[in-house]
Amino acid sequence: MLTLYHYDRSTAAQRVRLLIEEKGLEWNSVIVDTARGDVDQLPENYHEMNPKGLIPVVENNGVGIAESNVILEYLEDAFRDTSFRPDSPEDRAMMRLWMKRIDDGVHVASRTIGVCIVNRFIYLEQGQEKIEKYHAHMRDLERRDNDQVNISMGLESPLLPGALRTFRGLFEDMNARLVEHDWLAGASYSLADIALVVYLRRMESFMMAPLWSHMIGLTDWYERIAARPAYQKAVVDWGDITADKRTEHGTGAFETIAALWKEAAA
Incomplete structure (x- = not known):
């Protein structure tokens, strides 16, 4: 098992x-x-x-x-009994190109946004000694260095505008695809959809959903995935022990994030 x-x-x-x-x-x-x-x-x-x-x-x-x-x-x-890869080699390549964006900057940007809006408060509550111990054990040096900037500077972090620019570009590209197609790669729900939908969930938990509410293709896609029983079991039912803090600090940060999001369009 x-x-x-x-x-x-x-x-x-x-x-x-x-x-x-x-x-x-x-x-x-x-x-x-x-x-x-x-x-x-x-x-x-x-x-x-x-x-x-x-x-x-x-x-x-x-x-x-x-x-x-x-x-x-x-x-x-x-586990081949069910497959979430498209049938054609071309659609599989498209699936992997969407997934590649995660490692090409999206995941790092996601952490920057999360630390700047919410997680910095959680770390600071635990005290400087625990933060230092955490970073001393961290083997991903980019993650460590980014954290140190983002924890200390929060919404003033110089890394935050670029992270939001990455997310806005991703969401706009996804929306452009999803306006014309049901799924990101090929004609069926695939690993690309599974890999990327979690970032909408994350940003939504920070109270940021109004930033992309006009992206109809993206919002419809998200709603269809969120209605799947597996999504309920895998995401919703596990909850979020930081939910109250995300709501509080996300609401407080929204005006600043919205202004940076708007600037990211330039």
């Missing part, structure tokens, strides 16, 4: 849970909340499975698989 190392609100974990539920797989849950800096909870062999020490990791047949998009492809290869 699969074992998934994850936590509730992680976008990377959400996409893996979403595919697991779409495929109807049985799995064991191990909560590793790295977002709260709880490095002491990592299993002893965790860095063998994922050298970065991050989640998610899927363990199956004695092997640990890291990196959420790699995990999605692994699950497709390992």
